[in-house]
Amino acid sequence: MKKTYRLENLGCANCSAKMEHKISKLKGIEEVTVNFFTGKLLLVVGDNIYADDQLEKEIEKIIKKIEPHVRLKEL
């Protein structure tokens, strides 16, 4: 399943690289890219691995640790 999110207030390129690395370690993530310039997070995740918004919660946890002021928004 393909998903697209917007990362609002993404501040530093290194942080977005860190986020990308951490998110890629989550269960069932096949592909992930964070584009610092467009503020977009694109990922491919296996079907039926996360219930409801479990995945979003996991991603938010990662983001908050790296850049607390960044907001995640699904597109």
Next chain:
Amino acid sequence: MINKRLIQIIGALIVYIPTFFLSEGTPLQLSLYVISYLIAGGSVLLNAIRNMRPGSFFDESFLMSIATIGAFYIREYPEAIAVMLFYQIGEYFQDYAVNKSKRSITGLMELRADYANLKINGDIVKVEPEEVVVGSLIVVKAGERIPLDGVISEGTSFIDTSALTGEAIPAEVGIGSEILSGCVNLNGLLVVRTTNSYGESTVSRILELVENASGKKSSQEKFITRFARYYTPIVVIIGVMLATIPPFVLGLGTFDTWLYRALAFLVVSCPCALVVSIPLSFFAGIGAASKEGILVKGGSYLEALAKVDTVIFDKTGTLTKGVFEVENIVTFNDVERDELLEMAAYSESHSSHPISDSLKRAYGAEIIDKRIGDVQEIPGLGIIAYVDGRKVVIGNRKLMDQEALSIDISNDEVLGTVVHIGIDGIYGGYITIADEIKTDTLATIKELRKLGVTKIVMLTGDSNKAAMKVAAELGIDEYYGELMPGDKLDKLEDILNGEGKGKVIFVGDGINDAPVLARADIGIAMGGLGRDAAIEAADVVIMQDEPIKVVTAIKLGRRIVGIATANIVMALGIKGIVLVLSALGYASLWMAVFADVGVTVLAVFNSLRALKRKG
């Protein structure tokens, strides 16, 4: 955000400059230092405190804060201020560069119309393009951008398609013409029945493609993010060891001396220059490409373009116009040229074959139906028709033989598609019909060779003869004709498995060749707008029907990779040298600041060169 930073920078400088004129060590000078430092670096300090938690040890703000507080501790006040000041200046330029390249990409976003004039029960209502359902009627006034794809149901006009195709000459459209969103209606009033929802429209597909372009990262981008993960911790740990081991364990020099050297390590430890500039080069490259009408689906394809040594072209519609034209008329037995063409055009006038269209176009004058008598179509052979009461036999050689018309030429003399014509029992001659080569095709082949592309191959479903003719005209050494769509894939596999070390491009028009586009290292769909399968399968979409853009794309790829490589070498080189010098005590914090911020600014500006068209 940028302005706030600029105020910080200027404010800190205003407070800092008077310290030059004050005597050393006075309380006034010290307080000015502290104020200047806080103006420049207060936000960094706050950020560091806010983000403080286990694992944040290697954050940029934290490292900058520690480094400058350390500098204060050893009474290097100007250095502490300079580190913060230059850090802010670096961030300022970085923001500027990022915004600039963002704008160049979002320049494409201007393709998007802000509203659609929806026609409901005779009224016209302005709505968001997203709200318009497929099959609705919309009104596009002169000067407005077409919001959705559709078919014109009323009106005629000229439309400017340059944003989509780069074509400067406006296209004339009328009832029944299909028009694409993103074009501009130049003069008439058009009523359009929409054929796609906004999400499916040409505009949103282009925007999505470019916006999500960074999906496929280049190996240089991947290298940098991996490198950054190890670089900072390693440099910081060496810095800590440098501050502690020599003075306390080895008993060499004072703690202050070594701390000063270690602070330089903290300043240099940020991988920003690379982490920002390398992806920025590719992002800007994708932006520059889209300005040229070349949509690249990711940095990895720009990188692959730089390493191309084989280009495979589909013939029809890619190297050639895909439109048949009369090329040559050869007459026999005292038949006039014009007469031969006239008879051919008349007898073929009821046929829907592309060849008959080309004959009619070449003839030019109107066909007067009553001149045509009985017409008999003979499948696989041709047509026998009566024109002005004369019996015209038109078709292939077999038909001529069957009608006992003697032909004095051998089969091999004539290349391309041929129609023979007999008039009243006498062989009148033949007309050759060929697909015209595009005007920029020959230049494309020459330029590709100049760029060092060693292998240029042409594939086509056409006859071997037709293939040979085009190949000879273009100087293409390798060509394969009479290929079924599946055969093209096999040929590509052969080439991919061959000895060439470089990347392989396949250029096609996206009709019937989606699997080949997908399989090639780089699949380039040309003029692929409106062909979903082609856009989906291709890695690069060239919006104009111009093969020369393949050359542009390769040049651009090389430029971008060159810029990225230069940035990597420069940043790592300067940082490496400054690290060694400061460990040995030869470098000041000023040099460290340059190695960090200066290099970032240089690298970012170097990346911005990617936005420029040529050079």
